[in-house]
Amino acid sequence: MLRRRRESLAVIALIAALLVAAAVAASRGYVRYNPIQSDDAPVARVLPVALSSFDTDAEHESARSASSSASNSAFAAAATRNAALGASLDWTFGGKRQRGWSLYLPLIERTIDVDAGSDSADFAQAVSRWQKSARLPATGVLDRADWMQMIAGWQSRRLKGAPYPDASQLVSIPDSELYDPNRPAEMRMVERTTYAAYKRLLAAAISNPSLGLKTKSEVELADSEKFFKVVSAYRSKAHQDRLRREQPEAGRAALATRSPHFTGRALDLYVGGYDPVSSKDDNRALQTQTKAYKWLVRNAERFGFRPYFYEPWHWEYVGN
Numbered sequence: 371m372l373r374r375r376r377e378s379l380a381v382i383a384l385i386a387a388l389l390v391a392a393a394v395a396a397s398r399g400y401v402r403y404n405p406i407q408s409d410d411a412p413v414a415r416v417l418p419v420a421l422s423s424f425d426t427d428a429e430h431e432s433a434r435s436a437s438s439s440a441s442n443s444a445f446a447a448a449a450t451r452n453a454a455l456g457a458s459l460d461w462t463f464g465g466k467r468q469r470g471w472s473l474y475l476p477l478i479e480r481t482i483d484v485d486a487g488s489d490s491a492d493f494a495q496a497v498s499r500w501q502k503s504a505r506l507p508a509t510g511v512l513d514r515a516d517w518m519q520m521i522a523g524w525q526s527r528r529l530k531g532a533p534y535p536d537a538s539q540l541v542s543i544p545d546s547e548l549y550d551p552n553r554p555a556e557m558r559m560v561e562r563t564t565y566a567a568y569k570r571l572l573a574a575a576i577s578n579p580s581l582g583l584k585t586k587s588e589v590e591l592a593d594s595e596k597f598f599k600v601v602s603a604y605r606s607k608a609h610q611d612r613l614r615r616e617q618p619e620a621g622r623a624a625l626a627t628r629s630p631h632f633t634g635r636a637l638d639l640y641v642g643g644y645d646p647v648s649s650k651d652d653n654r655a656l657q658t659q660t661k662a663y664k665w666l667v668r669n670a671e672r673f674g675f676r677p678y679f680y681e682p683w684h685w686e687y688v689g690n
């Protein structure tokens with residue numbers, strides 16, 4: 371009897387010890403949120419300083435400045451690493467090998483809330499703040515695991531589960547808002563609420579003098595202006611199926627079997643480049659540097675539009 375009680379006490383003690391160990395591991399950040407491991411060793415790990423454990427303000431201050439100078443040198447190293455990774459990080463998307471993340475800098479800066487070059491300590495510090503919020507090790511280095519998680523975050527915010535519209539929910543885009551005003555009638559349709567949101571977005575862009583858009587009126591672009599015009603909107607599934615039969619050599623994106631364009635809520639907008647909708651790297655590099663694209667990255671969400679990171683021209687209306 372006594373022996374059995376001693377055994378059960380031992381079991382309870384063992385369970386308690388395991389619980390304490392698990393809690394300590396979690397509080398030290400050993401439990402990684404993202405299972406994807408990177409090939410690159412982190413340059414520096416910035417350890418959080420628990421200010422609450424200090425008694426006086428003076429101790430707070432000295433702890434903070436010690437932490438800050440340690441952070442500065444850590445972020446300098448991280449900044450050097452980011453400059454390299456921005457150009458050279460090896461990753462895969464859509465079955466295709468990709469190089470670097472500097473192409474996506476406007477979106478990255480928006481996501482981590484910073485306006486500084488990717489080779490700067492400010493950028494690295496912003497990366498580390500974002501890493502903390504994403505429960506990743508706060509290295510300040512945008513390495514593969516971090517980058518994959520950032521992409522997953524963008525992808526998770528895209529349009530989901532929107533129904534395909536019937537004819538009563540579609541409206542026709544007028545010539546003045548089309549990149550190609552000769553687009554046939556069945557190819558210029560868009561879902562009604564998406565179009566209303568686009569008109570609000572367009573009026574805001576027109577009223578922003580820094581974009582320098584040529585206009586006919588406060589709400590209308592000039593014929594000669596291309597930026598912000600609609601390249602493509604609603605595409606019926608039947609149309610897409612026909613395309614697939616006629617152009618078996620065309621790229622994956624153009625022939626997606628479940629395109630957001632079927633919902634009438636996806637807009638391809640002209641944001642520059644030598645081709646409005648080519649995903650070639652050099653074309654996208656031109657597009658993501660235009661004022662129009664950068665303005666969309668910072669403002670489209672106010673009007674209910676979210677980006678598809680890989681296609682700078684593609685915006686989806688998710689509402690507000």
Ligand SMILES: [Zn+2]
Binds near residue numbers: 637638683684685
């Ligand atoms: Zn599109």
